[in-house]
Amino acid sequence: EPEVTQTPSHQVTQMGQEVILRCVPISNHLYFYWYRQILGQKVEFLVSFYNNEISEKSEIFDDQFSVERPDGSNFTLKIRSTKLEDSAMYFCASRAKRVGANVLTFGAGSRLTVL
């Protein structure tokens, strides 16, 4: 079964450092998402991406965050200057979004720890 692949699985960084989380969505999918989950809390939407541009972003997704699809396979989330409160699990998701194929498939997550 096709998978969404995320790297790294766990990253520890110092406050103020830049972090890039990488995702390889399912190959024929056109819609891409990032979500985050702070420990013990619910999963929150960050940003959606379609046709090489941001479709929607949440209040959490401020100027410190950016997304990019640098080539035909990768989808990245960059945090420019990490803060302690950025510590969370970050999930990438993708879907085809057509009749009969509307399921969002999530990756296994990247756990970010900011010290």
Added chain:
Amino acid sequence: GIQVEQSPPDLILQEGANSTLRCNFSDSVNNLQWFHQNPWGQLINLFYIPSGTKQNGRLSATTVATERYSLLYISSSQTTDSGVYFCAVESNFGNEKLTFGTGTRLTIIP
């Protein structure tokens, strides 16, 4: 935006018991998914069920879209069923994203 409430927040059961988890949502939806978050934090998709009933082994789900709720049934619970179960919905009105509920933490005791 759409509101998603799950109940109960916590559920502790003996192995072999059956359980029902509920998800209420505030608007009409075109997508509803149930997820199981395992102890490693992975979100495992259980069902895509914007309406109707589906079954997969010991798990089944029913969504009554007109009444804005969905139920997840787990029969003959096993310890591996432990974890957090999330319902996530996508509203019919504009926003093309899933909004998650707060989850039900299920603990199965041997």
